[in-house]
Amino acid sequence: MTIEQVINKFRQTHPLTDTQIIEKTYLFVKEAHHNQIRLNGEPRLEHLLQTAYTLAELKLDTASLVAGLLHDILEYTPIKLTQIEKQFGNEIAFLVEGITYIDKIRYHKRDKAAKDQVENIRKILLAMAKDIRVILIKLADRLHNMKTLDALPKEKQKRIALETLEIYAPLAYRLGIGELKGQLEDLAFPYVYPKEYQEIVDQVKDRYSQNKRYIEKITPSVKKTLTKKGIRVIEIHSRTKHYYSLYKKLLRYDMDWHRIYDLVALRIIVPDIENCYAALGIIHKNWRPLIGRIKDYIAIPKHNGYQSIHTTVFCQEGKITEFQIRTPQMHQKAEHGIAAHWHYTEKRGLKDYIRQAIFREKSEKKSHQLIEELTWVKQLQEWQKEQFSSPDEFINSLKIDFLKDRIFVFTPNGDVIDLPEGATPIDFAYEIHSDVGDQCTGAKIDGKMTTLSEQLKNGQVIEIITQKNKKPSRDWLKFVKTSQAKSRIKNYYKKN
Numbered sequence: 001m002t003i004e005q006v007i008n009k010f011r012q013t014h015p016l017t018d019t020q021i022i023e024k025t026y027l028f029v030k031e032a033h034h035n036q037i038r039l040n041g042e043p044r045l046e047h048l049l050q051t052a053y054t055l056a057e058l059k060l061d062t063a064s065l066v067a068g069l070l071h072d073i074l075e076y077t078p079i080k081l082t083q084i085e086k087q088f089g090n091e092i093a094f095l096v097e098g099i100t101y102i103d104k105i106r107y108h109k110r111d112k113a114a115k116d117q118v119e120n121i122r123k124i125l126l127a128m129a130k131d132i133r134v135i136l137i138k139l140a141d142r143l144h145n146m147k148t149l150d151a152l153p154k155e156k157q158k159r160i161a162l163e164t165l166e167i168y169a170p171l172a173y174r175l176g177i178g179e180l181k182g183q184l185e186d187l188a189f190p191y192v193y194p195k196e197y198q199e200i201v202d203q204v205k206d207r208y209s210q211n212k213r214y215i216e217k218i219t220p221s222v223k224k225t226l227t228k229k230g231i232r233v234i235e236i237h238s239r240t241k242h243y244y245s246l247y248k249k250l251l252r253y254d255m256d257w258h259r260i261y262d263l264v265a266l267r268i269i270v271p272d273i274e275n276c277y278a279a280l281g282i283i284h285k286n287w288r289p290l291i292g293r294i295k296d297y298i299a300i301p302k303h304n305g306y307q308s309i310h311t312t313v314f315c316q317e318g319k320i321t322e323f324q325i326r327t328p329q330m331h332q333k334a335e336h337g338i339a340a341h342w343h344y345t346e347k348r349g350l351k352d353y354i355r356q357a358i359f360r361e362k363s364e365k366k367s368h369q370l371i372e373e374l375t376w377v378k379q380l381q382e383w384q385k386e387q388f389s390s391p392d393e394f395i396n397s398l399k400i401d402f403l404k405d406r407i408f409v410f411t412p413n414g415d416v417i418d419l420p421e422g423a424t425p426i427d428f429a430y431e432i433h434s435d436v437g438d439q440c441t442g443a444k445i446d447g448k449m450t451t452l453s454e455q456l457k458n459g460q461v462i463e464i465i466t467q468k469n470k471k472p473s474r475d476w477l478k479f480v481k482t483s484q485a486k487s488r489i490k491n492y493y494k495k496n
Contacts (some may be wrong), residue, residue, distance in 0.1 A: 001049040009056035010065060017062055022052075025088070032077045040151035044072060047144055054140035058177070058339040064133050067095035069142055074100045092281045098134035099141070121138045135171060136339055139180060142168050146187035161191030165244075166416055169409070176304040176337025185244035193247075200247050203257070213266035218316050222266065222283075229282050234328060235269040252420040255483055261293070261312050262322040263340060269331055273298060276325045280309055283323055287313035290320065298330075306334055411462045417462075422455050427462045430485040437488055439466040453479040471496070 003026040007019050029048055036044040052068040066088060073079050074096065085093035089366040114230035146164055149157050149228055190197040215238040223236050227417035241263050243250075253259040270279055276298060283289075293312035301307045308326040326334065409417050409428060417431050425443030430438045442465035456462065472489045480486055 001046060001053055003049065004047055006052045006056055006065070009053055010062075013056075014062070014306055019062070021062060021088075022065055025069045028087070029069050029073065032079060034074060038148065038151070040148040042148070044076065047141075047148075048072065050144040050147075051137070051140045054143055055137060058136060058140070058180075058336050060133065060136060060339055064137060066092050067099065067133070068137050068140060070096050071099045072136060095131065095134055095137065098130060099137050102134065102138050123156035132175075132338060135175070135291075139168060139172055139184075143180065143183060143187075146184060149187070149191065153386055157191045157431065161188040164188040165192050166418060167366070171467060172337075174304055175339070176306060176333060177335070177339060178306065178337070179335045182245060186242050187245040188286055189247070196247060197243065199241050200250075204243070204246065207257070207263055208240060212240070214317075214319060215264050215266050215321070218321070219266065221316070222268075225286055226268070226282055229278075229284065231275055231279050232271055233268060234271060235267075239265045239267045239324065248420060251482060252422065254481075254486075261290075261320045262310075265310075265322040265324050267292040267324045267326070267331075269326060269328055272476065276309055276327065279325050280311060283311060283313060283325075287315050287321075289313045293322075298326075298490075304337065308334065327401070347429055368387050408458060409456050410459070412461060412463050419456065423464060424454060424456065424479055425450065425452050425464065426457065426480050426486070427482045427485045428462050430480075431486050432464065434488050436464055436466060437485060438472050438492060439468065439470040440472075441465050441467045441470055443457050452476070 006026075007022060010017075010019065010022070026049075030045055031046070033044045037045060038044055048069050048071070051071065052065045055064050055068045070088070070092065073084065074081060081093055081097055083187065084096055099329055142164060145160070149160060152160070162182050169184040169188065171179050172184060198270045219238070223233050226233055246260070246263070249260060250257070268279060270276055293310075295310040296346045298307050298309055307330040308324050310322060310324050312320060312322045318437065409419060411417060411432070417428060419427055419431060425445075426437060426440060429443075441451065443452060443454075444463040444465070445454065445456070445460050447461070447463075472492050474489070474493065476489055477486060480489070
């Protein structure tokens with residue numbers, strides 16, 4: 001990677017912006033990190049350039065790229081924050097300090113120190129609340145670190161990959177940065193779940209190529225059908241599902257590949273919302289839709305702001321095919337999330353951003369959605385001012401809004417447990433440990449007793465009640481969701 005490539009990418013979305021400060025920063029870090037080699041054998045400068053390039057891809061501002069180039073300066077050189085502040089100004093120094101602050105956090109999935117665990121997550125969110133660019137720079141940094149993870153010792157690989165899967169990828173998702181979230185998950189997947197990853201890779205290889213060939217085959221005729229009816233198709237292309245996203249969906253469907261219809265989907269981009277619905281009508285008129293498989297995320301966006309229409313139809317040759325229909329603005333937001341429209345200028349604050357964003361939007365509905373998204377950021381800013389008296393208090397605040405669109409639940413110790421939709425306390429128990437699952441006699445959700453078949457909801461605190469010498473019930477197989485829980489129960493009765 002070269003600084004010229006970074007600047008060229010940056011100019012694609014900031015053609016009138018002076019890039020002199022970026023070039024100056026590059027020369028500064030080149031000298032500061034002179035002869036520094038990372039464990040993978042590459043110069044540290046390469047990592048800094050890769051980070052800056054990702055930030056340019058996310059369409060971020062000059063200050064973000066400068067801070068991205070400087071993000072390792074405090075940790076790996078004798079240079080102090082006061083020097084950065086003097087040479088680059090308060091804004092850059094603030095961002096660099098925030099990234100360094102996050103870098104000191106270490107995340108362990110089942111660390112018994114509940115207060116430390118919760119405090120670590122809180123630090124990430126609070127750094128993010130002060131300036132959203134801090135976490136965006138950290139995500140770009142983490143992306144390249146994950147690409148070079150194989151150079152680290154095994155124990156570090158697992159820890160960093162787990163941290164990526166359970167903290168940084170969900171943050172990318174909550175910010176609406178779908179492509180970055182998918183990349184982070186796929187890079188972490190083989191280190192956290194190597195066996196499951198290999199199984200997915202082995203099984204998906206032929207399926208991907210077959211599906212892709214079919215989508216490429218039908219694309220011209222689909223475009224022709226829409227064009228004949230007056231729909232201007234700006235772009236039409238295939239979308240391949242990420243490995244980890246596929247794995248999680250298979251878990252929800254009991255590893256039944258026949259229920260996966262969106263391995264490769266056909267994405268259609270049209271000029272406006274009216275054309276989205278018109279295209280949907282034409283598709284349904286020509287190909288019979290599957291009942292219950294139409295999702296209107298334009299009328300009801302996801303909590304992270306994602307908008308699109310998804311429909312699954314019996315397409316040409318009778319093959320079940322998923323279509324995704326959206327506008328160019330929706331596509332940019334789906335790929336880059338909040339970063340797609342977070343274009344800072346010097347001294348621009350949140351109020352200015354909201355005002356300008358509303359001015360840019362053509363409809364009252366879109367303005368409302370944008371404000372809702374930024375209300376979430378403002379809430380994080382309010383959290384910065386609060387002092388939480390206990391891990392429970394923090395978790396309660398966290399679950400009210402931050403994890404709304406994630407199926408994450410908590411142990412009483414504050415550990416984050418990731419489960420598929422529809423998971424039950426039994427699934428949760430087996431995720432903790434096979435013995436906890438086997439000996440489960442009851443469960444509490446947020447301190448209240450519940451049935452073992454109750455479907456868990458995002459953000460709940462789950463407590464499992466166990467009894468020594470208790471054995472699992474065959475009846476659990478009727479309602480458990482995860483393959484792990486099913487396998488443990490079946491194996492128990494095979495052995496006993």
